[in-house]
Amino acid sequence: MNQRLLTGTALALSGVVLAAMQALHAFQQTRIPVAIAVDALPFVAMGLAIVYAGVWLVRDTTFEGATSRVAAWAAGGTVAFAAIAALLLFSQRVTSGSLARASYLTVDLVTVGALAGVLVGLYDARSRSRLRELAAERDRIEAFAGKAADVNNYGRAIASAPSVDGVAAFVVEAFGTMTGMEETAVIRLKDGDAVVLANTIRTVPVDVVGSLAQEVRTQQQGEITVHDRPFSVDIPESVTDCVSAVVLDDEGTATVVLSVTTDETTVGEEDQKLLELIVSHASVRMATLDRQSADREPTEK
Template sequence: MNQRQGTGAALAIAGVALAAIQVLHAVQQTDIPVAVALDALPFAAMALAVAYAGVWLARDSTFEGAATRVATWAVGGTVALAAVAALVLFSQRVATGSLARASVLTVDLATVGALAGVLVGLYDAQSRARLRELERERDRIEAFAGKAADVNNYGRAIASAQRVDGVAAFVVEALGTMTGMEETAVVRVEDGGAVALANTIRTVDEGALGRLAEAIRTQPQGDVVVHDEGFPVDLPERVAGGVSAVVHDDGDAATVVVSLTTGDAAVAEEDRKLLELIVSHAAVRIGTLDDDAADERRLR
């Protein structure tokens, strides 16, 4: 049982105990059913509301880490209203010389204070949770904006590259930066085999990388595929996953990119879309460079 569940259980027990005391006080003061109901039900309902709030706190993980705050508010509310009861009783004692119904008044006000404190504590905890969620969303949007700016910068760099291996180098840098994955390679796959145009992969040998590139070639061109459950070919166990894409395929040769990681291979959907923009920029530039190279060969 963690702190949140323990605090919730304590509140639930306290609420049930207060409800029982309210009923006991009402029965002790009169045997008229209507009077008992009018005296006991309102405060018993408040006490049961405290118990319900305790159950809610124990079961809802939203309040994880906020149990101390809720408990503090509950204790504070109870003590504050109990202090009010003490002042009222002191005034009654001075004015009338009697402390009639002292325990009843004290429990009534303590019940009200406990309920008020719990409700304020839960509201405070929820407000802080919403604030943290908004802060996380703000950070996510700022991170996405930074990545989108990176896509724009890499797009310009790719468009200005004069050679295919230059495009490959920018793609390797872009995917490594945007995914945080440790190793990336751009591989040209032809009938004669596979050749790495740019390569920072060290956990996979060249033969396995070539087989992986040939398997990736079967994917739809331009789509970035997240391999969070492994790749279509056997790789060392330390490779947890990665991403891959067919950058360009003219039928005779295909250029593919693959990133590997030994850690978390998860990629958010918005990040995957940004990676596809990088791949699209590279596809256009590689296609242009290949066409220019083919034209030069024909002119010779």
């Protein structure tokens, strides 16, 4: 059973018991309404506060995994104040005639101790939860900064690549680094044919990769698209996700990059933005190399 539910329920029941005992003790000591209110209301309110804390603990998932600390603090506070009550009573040399009054004092201090422990425990649990969130955010920022540095390095490498095949090789490496997908291909489509510029895809046949590239070439140039099953072409069941982008679409010739994975790999929005920068670098360099190649052809003839 869920530990958070058990702890919250136990706290709520303890609060109900303490509030009921405080009300009972107040009625046992006097029948004067004002005296009952003055004696009982503060401690009944403390018991109800413990009930509220227990209900809050059950409903709020923030405390998931930290309920044991709340329970430990509550138990510690109860024991500590019970010990204080015992010391006070022993120091006053309680006689048998004053045992009833001693029980009232003990319940009062136990109520105060339980509430104090619960409040400290809740604060401690929330603080630790916040620290975990900050640590996760720090790790995310550090990971993003590392990927941004990789984008910068790949951008420089792509800009200096001497050939289209060289650009494609860098794109394949960059996509693998940024997404964790180890299988990537860069396909050039022209006149209905698919030419592989670079390919590390092993789980999907080359002709199927070419067919998938034909399907995704209608995407907007430079935009990263994440595909889930079912795919538009027949791809082996082991492939779970696919990432695609049109690197360059110029005069009937399109260059497409595809990454596939057999694991449940998540490509977040931030990663997609970084991949779009890679694609942008590749698009500019490929367009430049294609123009240079076209300019050389008349000269060679």
